[in-house]
Amino acid sequence: MAWFRKEKKPRLPRPERLEIPADAWEKCEACGHTDIREKFVRNLNVCPSCDYHRRIRASDYLQILFDEGLYEETEVDLRSADPLGFPEYPQRLKKAVTTAGDADAIVTASGSLGGMPVNVGAMDFAFMGGSMGSVVGEKIARLGERSLERKHPLVLVSASGGARMQEGVLSLMQMAKASAMLSMLNERRIPYISILTNPTTGGVSASYAMLGDAILAEPGAVIGFAGPRVIKQTIGQDLPEGFQTAEFLLDHGMLDSVVHRRELKRTVGQLLRHMTGKPAATGWASP
Numbered sequence: 001m002a003w004f005r006k007e008k009k010p011r012l013p014r015p016e017r018l019e020i021p022a023d024a025w026e027k028c029e030a031c032g033h034t035d036i037r038e039k040f041v042r043n044l045n046v047c048p049s050c051d052y053h054r055r056i057r058a059s060d061y062l063q064i065l066f067d068e069g070l071y072e073e074t075e076v077d078l079r080s081a082d083p084l085g086f087p088e089y090p091q092r093l094k095k096a097v098t099t100a101g102d103a104d105a106i107v108t109a110s111g112s113l114g115g116m117p118v119n120v121g122a123m124d125f126a127f128m129g130g131s132m133g134s135v136v137g138e139k140i141a142r143l144g145e146r147s148l149e150r151k152h153p154l155v156l157v158s159a160s161g162g163a164r165m166q167e168g169v170l171s172l173m174q175m176a177k178a179s180a181m182l183s184m185l186n187e188r189r190i191p192y193i194s195i196l197t198n199p200t201t202g203g204v205s206a207s208y209a210m211l212g213d214a215i216l217a218e219p220g221a222v223i224g225f226a227g228p229r230v231i232k233q234t235i236g237q238d239l240p241e242g243f244q245t246a247e248f249l250l251d252h253g254m255l256d257s258v259v260h261r262r263e264l265k266r267t268v269g270q271l272l273r274h275m276t277g278k279p280a281a282t283g284w285a286s287p
């Protein structure tokens, strides 16, 4: 009998190597930083390395802005017609509905933000480049009417390539319709905050996006009416660096503030408290 005996431990099965599936990785479009998707999502899709604000969906903005991410969507049944019989427009719409959902290029909703009842509309670039057709204009007008009736502030998040060419002049008319509604809000002293995201261009920038009582933009967002190439050709001059970015526009007095996505809700909440005569929320410090 041996004095000691080496106890044999039962052999454990080798732990399976945990591998992250290839499609769980995402790459920042600006700096090339690669990280797992969850990390981007947790950071509100702002690159943890370079702070680039990646494009997010309308529903993401509603989640960010509304308390507990809860809201009631309004005007869910509005659909675009094909008033001009534009070639392939019905097919393109169908495709957009399949890829981006049936809300057209804007989702409108009611809920509360910082405990205040608000109406928020968020554009969706994934739906035909966030183009403004008659559905977008009508949904904004109806959301504005809701704000008028209930005296609740209005917030619009813009992301758009401009008017929807497939609806011709009908889509241009939405600029006037939305602007007329905003002037009624103005007369009744109901606050309207406009948030510009990347990109906010064309007819949208020439109407409701630039008519906010306060106009905020996300860092690095491209904001302008015509593209830089067209402007360069028209004026025959080189354009300054950073032309048509949120920061450039802030420097030139076109915006009130450039706000990090993380600070968006807090900033909007604080502005609305100020505009509606409520005391400032506690714990506020400017970033």
Ligand SMILES: [Zn+2]
Pocket: 028, 029, 030, 031, 032, 033, 047, 048, 049, 050, 051, 052
């Ligand atoms: Zn980056």
